[in-house]
Amino acid sequence: MDARATLDERDGDVAGDPETERSVPSDEAPAAPPASPAATTMPAGRAAAYMGAALLLAVTQGFGMNLVSANVSQIQGYFGATTAEATWLVAAYMAPNVSLSLALIKLRTQFGLRNFAEIAILVFVAAALLNHQTGDLRTALVVRFLSGVAAAPMSSLAFLYMLEPFSPAKKLTVGLSLALTALAIGSPLARIISPTLLDIGLWHGLTVLELGLALLAFGAVYLLPLTSPPRAKVIGIADVVSYLLIAVGFGSVAVVLVLGRLYWWLTAPWIGVLLVLAVICVASAAMIELNRKEPLLDIRWLTSPAVLHFAGALLVFRLVFSEQAVGAAGLFRTLGYGNDQLRTLFAVILIATIVGGVACAAILKPGREHALHITALLLVATGAYLDGHATTQTLPINMYFSQALVAIGIAIFLPPAVMSGLLSALKNGPQYILSFIIVFLTTQSIGGLAGSAAFQTFVDLRQQAHFSALTSGLDPGNPFVAERIASLTAVYGSVVNDKAALAAQGMALLQQQVTQQAQVLAYNDVFRAVALLSLAALAALLLHISLAALHKALAPADPQPVR
Structure with a gap:
C-alpha cells in the first residue's frame, strides 16, 4: 500500500471550502469540529459522484504505483531482464514521484485548482498511453519516469475530491478517513487484478487497464469541477x-x-x-x-519537538505497514505462491482495510486520537505475533485472520495522526500547512521506501544467519542426514545408477529445503520484530499520555478573579 496524499498550504484548499479556514481559529487549538446540520454540502447524488471520482482517482494512482512492484518476476520475463534490471522500473517511477507533490501544492495555488486538475489528468492519460506502447526495457524506464511525474497529482486530486462534498465539520474526520482509505486499497487491489491481466496480455494487459482507468478519471475530472480558491502568486x-x-x-x-x-x-x-x-x-x-x-519550508518549525514527535509516529506507521507489503507477500513468494494463488488473502486485506477505514470515519473526532492509536497498535502487534509462527507448511488461509487484524490496525492509525498534525499546524497559522505537508509526504514516501528496504535487508541478513546455523549440522555421515538424503533420492534411484551422483543430487535437494526453511525463519523474525516495534510504540504512547496527564495535574490552577 502505498497511502500518500497531499493537502494544500491554504486551509481553504485543504477543506475544499473557504469556510474551513474560519472554522479553525489560528490562535487556539479547536477542541472539536464545528457543528453542522448535515454531513455534506451538496445533494446526496452529487456527493456520491464526487466520492466515486475520488475512489476512481485513488485506484488509478494506486494501481499505477503497484503495477510493476507487484509483478516484478513476470515483467522481467517479458523484457528478458534480471530482477535487478526490472526493479529499475520501480526506481524510475519513484524517483520523481517522491517529491513532485511539494511543487504541485504551489502550482495549483498559482494557476488555479481547476486548471491544475484538468492539465494533471491530461498528462496522466498521455503517460498511460505511452506506457501501453512500451515494448523494451530502456523505453519502459523512460516512460515509467514520466509516469511517476504524471501520477504525482493523482493522490492529491483523490484527496480533494473526497473532501469536496463534506461539510467543514466532517472534512477532517469522515472525509479524511475515507480519503486515506481510498488511497490505501490500491496495493491489494493491484495484486488481485493483475494475474488475470497478465494472462490476457502480459505487460500490455497491465498497461491497458491503467490506460482505461486514466480515461475514466479524465472524464470524471472534467464533469465534476472542484471548488477553486482564489489564485495567488506564490512561486x-x-x-x-x-x-x-x-x-x-x-x-x-x-x-x-x-x-x-x-x-x-x-x-x-x-x-x-x-x-x-x-x-x-x-x-x-x-x-x-x-x-x-x-x-x-520552515526548517525551525520542522525540527521542533512536537513536529519531530509527529514525524516519528508516522515513521513507525510506515515501518509497521511493511508487515504486509514485505512480510506476508514475501513469505508466500518464498513458499512458491504467486499472486493468482493469493487473491483470497489480498481480498481479505482489502475488505479489512475498508472496514477499518469506515469504522475510523464513524468514530474519529478530536480527542480520540490516543484511543484509536492504542487500538491500532494492539491490532498490528497481535496480527504480527500470530504471523511469527509460520512454517514451510503454512497456507494463505492460515493468515487470513492475522492479516485482517493488521489491515484494520493500519487503516485506523493514519487518519487520527494526520488530523492531529494538521490541527497542530493550523493552530500556528495557515502558513504552516505546507511545512506540515512536507513532514507527511516525507514520512509516507521516503519513509515507506526506507521501511520496505530495512525489512527486506533484515530478512536477507537473518536468512543468512539461519542458513549458516542449519547447514552447520548437515554432515552426510550423520545417520539422520543420510536417511533424509536417501528419502529425497528414492524417486531417482531407478533412473540414476551412479551412487555418487545420486548422493550429490540428494544433498542439493536437502540444501534447497534448508534454504527455504531459513527463509521462513527469517520472515518469522520480521513478524516478531514488527510485533515488538508495535508494542514499543504502544509503550511510548502510554508513557507520553501518562506524562501529559501528570503535567496537567501538577500545573498551577489559574487564579480566580477577585469579585
Missing part, C-alpha cells in the same frame, strides 16, 4: 531552486532505497555517490530556506 525563483535541490536529493534517496538491497548497500559504488549527492542537495536547500524571509 518565486528561490522556491524553484529549493525544490530542484529537494527533488534531486529525494530522488537519489528513492533510487538507493529501491535498489540498494539488490546491488547490496556496501558493494555498488554508485550507491555512495547518490547518497552524497542527496546530502549535499538537501543540506543546500535547508541553508537556502533558513535564510529566507518567506521560506518554502
